[in-house]
Amino acid sequence: MKHYKHLFFDLDHTLWDFETNSEATLREMFDSYQLERFFDDYNDFHARYEVHNLFLWAQYRKNKVTKKTLNLQRFHLPFSEVGFDDIMVAQQFANDYLNISATKTLLFPNTLDVLEILKSKYQLHIITNGFKEVQNKKLENSGLRQFFTNIFISELIGVQKPDKYFFDYSVKSSHANPKECLVIGDSLEADIKGARKAGIDQVFFNSKGLEHNEEITYEINNLQELLTFL
Template sequence: MKYRHLFFDLDHTLWDFDANARATLEHLHHELQLHDKGVHDFEAFYKNYLVHNETLWNKYRLGKIKQDELRLKRMWLSLLDFKIADEVLAREMSKLFLQMLPTRTLLFPHTVEVLHYLKAKGYTMHIITNGFEEVQLGKLHNCGLTSFFQHVITSEGSNSLKPRPEIFHYAMSKAGALVAESLMIGDGPDIDIAGAASVGMDSVYVNHISQEKDPVATYTIFHLEELERIL
């Protein structure tokens, strides 16, 4: 085998973040009676949340904001879009969201089948994620994916963030893997693919949303089951 160690991203690659976040926010919309507080259009609230979340994560990756600020502001700003300046509510939403989100179990199609296939072929698999450690471990446990992965490398545990090369070096050191035998598999061209390239690691761009191919990625796939063609 050309590769021995497979490093997977989690959110947006295996675990369907958008679908799970939507289900969680929809529950909170009902549970906290946000409609009565002024959030009359859940679809608009959800779309605004995704925009704020991505913007804040970009700032977090660049070291411009801290973890707690990201967690609170994505709710605070989403509420402000509906002219609701209620910090107590935003903090309650942030707390409940982080409690409930890891319990959601929506995966991309064929995730479990592909992981079984790769494990049976003898690949050693790991996770490299920018997500918060407790939250990411909860997602893997509740989805029944924990046993597939030897190491789960998070930004908190490594004190670094994708696409910085330090987190990839840390992951390979922890796994005892050489770069030539390692493959990064993720959905983020500027995060997973660029980060892998920065240390000379081959990569698979998991293009779930059918964007153009990434010129940096070693391989591009549109469905996880296509990994079986490569590996």
């Protein structure tokens, strides 16, 4: 068994249940903004939002749009599609979405118990591409902050995962050697490929049972499985 000293966890979709928390936020806001005036129903709104959100995130990762544009347009574009072209409301909605979603605290099963055990044996760190204002609030509100020595946020480093520099920087700042590090994340692209390029072993958190052909050091379906080899 390899001797790891540092574990680098992705946050969204790995510890913090992004999908459920985001869904709860958008449902609440669909009602409070009375969006049923414009969309057939919540699912209609969500499907349209999803298309723009995915596209804009891809553009953001390539540095083709700013964070501000991403956050505004992922709501302004679906609103406009259904004849609700009000940039002020879209901006307010975008701000509220970030603020409200950061107050949501649902984590994947056993997250806190597993981290409690791992914390006694390893130094734990967060590596995330999310927005800095939001990620810090999420960590505080959900009780995760106490477990982690360092929080590495792409916005503050200047590049996003899977850029090799992101991992090199995080490892170096933790006074670690890549060989004694392990990256745990749900994204084959951002987390797994990124870590591999930087010479770091990887754990793919495959909670949805995605099929793939990647060569990965370890693969798990729930966080508790980490304790079988760590």
